[in-house]
Amino acid sequence: MIRVQQLFKKYQDGASETIVLKHLDLEIKTGEFVAIIGPSGAGKSTLLYQLSLLDKPTSGEIWLDEVKTSELNEVEKTAMRLNKFGYVFQDYALLPELTAAENVMLPILMQGLGHHEARRKAERALGRIGLESKIKSLPSQLSGGEQQRVSIARAIAHNPIILFADEPTANLDSANGRVVMDAFSEIHDDKQTIVMVTHEPEYAKRAHRIVTLKDGRITSDERGEK
Numbered sequence: 001m002i003r004v005q006q007l008f009k010k011y012q013d014g015a016s017e018t019i020v021l022k023h024l025d026l027e028i029k030t031g032e033f034v035a036i037i038g039p040s041g042a043g044k045s046t047l048l049y050q051l052s053l054l055d056k057p058t059s060g061e062i063w064l065d066e067v068k069t070s071e072l073n074e075v076e077k078t079a080m081r082l083n084k085f086g087y088v089f090q091d092y093a094l095l096p097e098l099t100a101a102e103n104v105m106l107p108i109l110m111q112g113l114g115h116h117e118a119r120r121k122a123e124r125a126l127g128r129i130g131l132e133s134k135i136k137s138l139p140s141q142l143s144g145g146e147q148q149r150v151s152i153a154r155a156i157a158h159n160p161i162i163l164f165a166d167e168p169t170a171n172l173d174s175a176n177g178r179v180v181m182d183a184f185s186e187i188h189d190d191k192q193t194i195v196m197v198t199h200e201p202e203y204a205k206r207a208h209r210i211v212t213l214k215d216g217r218i219t220s221d222e223r224g225e226k
């Protein structure tokens, strides 16, 4: 599904330059649950941003199925992000004045679907991760783990081909972290392809495959316990 060839990324800040990804090759297949781990500053988030088309590599190529992403224009990339990808970030990024269901509906409405259809999809996604009883709750009425699960429901409600997550458990205590990992595990069982960055070896083990990044290079690529 994703094929990365010689991915190279550097940040230029005036005269100083930071090389973050050093000619990476990586292939992610449909249905895989890949955890990306490694020390702080290794380039994990940078890699995830390139894979998910939130940022543009300095050189190298990312193929998505048969699409050469370097040849997509901004409109095509935006459409891909909105229609084909799902995103989960560490800070949930829920809108505080909207209920759980409304937060999940928002990107579906942005895709141009009607209100009724959006509500149906949102309720289904919240149901899939066990939050049917919280549909009308505001984020402030939910625990951190529940808020993160709402953000997962929002990310999967439009059936993305890939779900990207950057440190989804970073702001959670271990009990809530486990609940969120259970949610990822369940949606992976339903055949969702997932690429997740994490600091926690315990959570990485619950993936299918663990890719370790150090200093901009892949230093190991092994099976997880899933």
Ligand SMILES: Nc1ncnc2c1ncn2[C@@H]1O[C@H](COP(=O)(O)OP(=O)(O)OP(=O)(O)O)[C@@H](O)[C@H]1O
Residues within 6 Å of the ligand: 011, 012, 013, 018, 020, 038, 039, 040, 041, 042, 043, 044, 045, 046, 047, 199
């Ligand atoms: N926009 C930017 N401009 C300049 N340097 C950047 C930028 N974004 C990231 N970097 C640098 O790139 C390197 C890798 O950053 P990245 O955020 O990918 O690391 P990470 O592995 O996700 O770390 P963490 O575990 O702390 O989240 C770091 O040295 C960082 O300072």
Ligand SMILES: [Mg+2]
Residues within 6 Å of the ligand: 044, 045, 046
């Ligand atoms: Mg990071």
